Amino acid sequence: MLTQRQLLILQVIIDDFIESAHPVGSRVISKNGKIPFSAATIRNEMADLEEMGFLEKTHSSSGRIPSEKGYRYYVDHLMAPIPEDAGVNVIKHVIQDGFFEFEQLVQMSAEVLSKLTNYTSIILGPELVETKLKQIQIIALSDHTAVAILVTNTGHVEHRSFSIPIEMNPADLEKMVNILNEKLQGVSIIRLSEVFQTEITSLMQKYIRDFDKSYDYLKEIFFNEHPVKLYIGGKSNILMQPEFNDVDKIRSFFSMIENEDKMASLIKRTKDGIKVTIGNENKAEAIKDLSLITASYQLGENQMGTIALLGPTRMEYRKVITLLHVLSNEMTDALDMWYKNNE
Amino acid sequence: MLTQRQLLILQVIIDDFIESAHPVGSRVISKNGKIPFSAATIRNEMADLEEMGFLEKTHSSSGRIPSEKGYRYYVDHLMAPIPEDAGVNVIKHVIQDGFFEFEQLVQMSAEVLSKLTNYTSIILGPELVETKLKQIQIIALSDHTAVAILVTNTGHVEHRSFSIPIEMNPADLEKMVNILNEKLQGVSIIRLSEVFQTEITSLMQKYIRDFDKSYDYLKEIFFNEHPVKLYIGGKSNILMQPEFNDVDKIRSFFSMIENEDKMASLIKRTKDGIKVTIGNENKAEAIKDLSLITASYQLGENQMGTIALLGPTRMEYRKVITLLHVLSNEMTDALDMWYKNNE
DNA sequence: TATTAGCACTCGGAAGGTAAGAGTGCTAAC
C-alpha cells in the first residue's frame, strides 16, 4: 500500500521530528542524504502521506509532523531496532549489582529508567500473589506500647506500632503471637485478613483474656489493605521536554501524576509483552496527548507488576522500547533467582 | 521613626499585595476605608516609605510592592496576629488523631502543612539522638537468605535482607543474634556502628565459626548511615503561585527541591523558635527570591527536628507563622507523650 | 502647616500592522 520510498520518507520524518521537535520540511529531507530525490518530489510524497493520514501540518505552509496514525505505523512496522545503547548496560549493571528486597529493586529500576530516558517512569507492583507470610513478631517497647512486625518470604517487612490494652498481660501477648504464627505462616499475604477472620478470631477469644478489647489493634494490622505500591521516577523530567513549555500543561501534568490511584489504574491492565499507547489511544482523558509504554515483569507464570514510561507522543520509541525490554527481562530474571532462593 | 500613619499604610500595602500579587496604588488604599486620607496624601507617604527602602516600584508609574526590607519590618513589627484560622484546628485534629511512629507523624505533618498553605513544606528529622536500639532479630527466609530487623524504642523498624554465607549454620546465626542483642540493647542508634566495631567484632570472632566471612553483611546493617530523613510535601504547590508563571523558574525550583542534601542543609541550622528568612537573607543562591520559614519541634531538651515552609517572598506570613507555631507545639507535645510511653 | 484636587507625565500591555523567512502546492519543462 505504501511504496518503498514513502516508507523511507515517513521514517525519516518521524526520526527527525522525534529528535528535533520541529516540523520537518521537504528541503531538509532531500538534503539529509538518505533519499536521492529533489525537494519537489518529496513534497508530492508528503502530500500523499498526509492524505493517507500518516502526517499532519501545524498550519497550511508548515513542514510535516507525524500524526498519531503515523507514530502507530512507525512503532508497528518502521522502527529500526536500536543498534547499541549505553543505557542497556547501565540497566544490567544496576540490576545485577544486587538488591535487598523487591521494593528496592523496583525503586532503583524506576530511577534508572527515568534517568536514562528523561521521561517519567512508573512502576507498579510487585503484586503480592506469590508473597507469603513468613513470621509475625510482636516486640514490646514499653508497658503500654508494642510494635508488630510481619515478615514475608520475599524479605519484605511491614510493621506497625500500637498501644497495648491494659487488660492484656505479657503472657497473653505471647500466646497471641504463637497462635498467629502457627495459623498464619505460609499464608498468602492477600488472604491474610480472610484467614485471620475465619480461623484466628474464635481461637483467640477462647485463649486470650479480654481478647475483644485488643482485637481492634490486630485488625488494623491484618486488614490494612497492603496496597499495590506505585513508584514514580523523574516526575519533573517532563519539564525538559519542549512540548511542556506552557505552565498550564505542567500544572495539569503534575495534578495527574500526583493522583496515585489514577496512575495505577492507567497501567494496570497490561498483559505480557510491551504495549505502546499513543495519544488518543489512551483511554484516560488526562494523558490523551501523551504516550504510554508499558511492559510487565514476571515471576514464573504469574504476572507480578508493570513498568511504564510516560512521555510526549514525540517519544524516542526505539530507545524506550529497547530499554523497557531489557529492564523487564532483567527484573524477571532477578526476581526469579530471588524467589528460588526464598522458596 | 515611622509615623503611625506610615506604619498603617505599609501594613495595608503589604497585606493587600500578599493577597493580590498586584502592585498597590494609592487610590486603592484610600478607598479601602482603613486610612481616612486622600490618595494624594497617601502618595506622599508612599514616596517617603519608598525612600526609606520599605517599598519598591516595578516601574516608574506603577503601584508599590513591598521590598525585602518591607517584608522584614512587617514580619518583625507589623503583622497583626491572626484571629482564628481553620487550619489550626485541622492540624490539632490530625496530630491528635494518633500516629504509629515518628515517621508517620512527620509525614502527615508535612502533608497537612502544604495542603493548608499551598506552599512547599519541608520537614527534617526526627534526629536520632534519643533513639535507642530495642531489639535485633534475624529471621531466616530460606537456607540461603535472611532478613535482619532492628527495632528502636521509638517504634521505628529498619530491615535488610542478606544472603547467609554457606559456612554459617543456624546455631551460629542464633548465637550471633544473642550476642548482638545482649551487647547492643539500649545503645543509641547513632553510636551503633561504633559499639559494634569496638565490642562486638572481637566477641564474634571468638564464638562464631568463619565469622570474618559473614562480617560484611552485618557491617552493612550497622554502618548504614541512618541518614536524617527529609520529607517534602506539596512540591507542585508552587505552581499555583502567580510568581511561578515562567517555565524556567519552575525548572530551577524543581531542580533545587530534588537535591535532598541541599534542602536538608538549607534548614538545618535552625535554633529554637520560628525563624523567617526573606529573599536575599537566604544564604543559598537557589532560594534568593523565595522566603523560608522554619520552626523546630522538640523532645525534652534535645532539639529533634525542623519544620519549614518554602514559598514566594510574597508569603502569607501571618497564617504561615501561626500554623507553624501550632504544628511545632503539637508535634512536641505528641512526641513528648510518645517518648514517655516508650521510656 | 497639613491636606487635597488637578493635571501632565510615564510606563506596561493589548491590538494592530508590516516584513522576513520557511515551507507548501502547482505548473511547466526536462
Add this chain to the structure above:
DNA sequence: GTTAGCACTCTTACCTTCCGAGTGCTAATA
C-alpha cells in the same frame, strides 16, 4: 517520473499606537 520555479500561506519577530493605571508635582484649600 522527476524537478525547477514561482506564487502563495502562515508564523514570528518587531514596531507602532493607544488606553489605563498610577505617579509626582503644583497650587488651592482648611
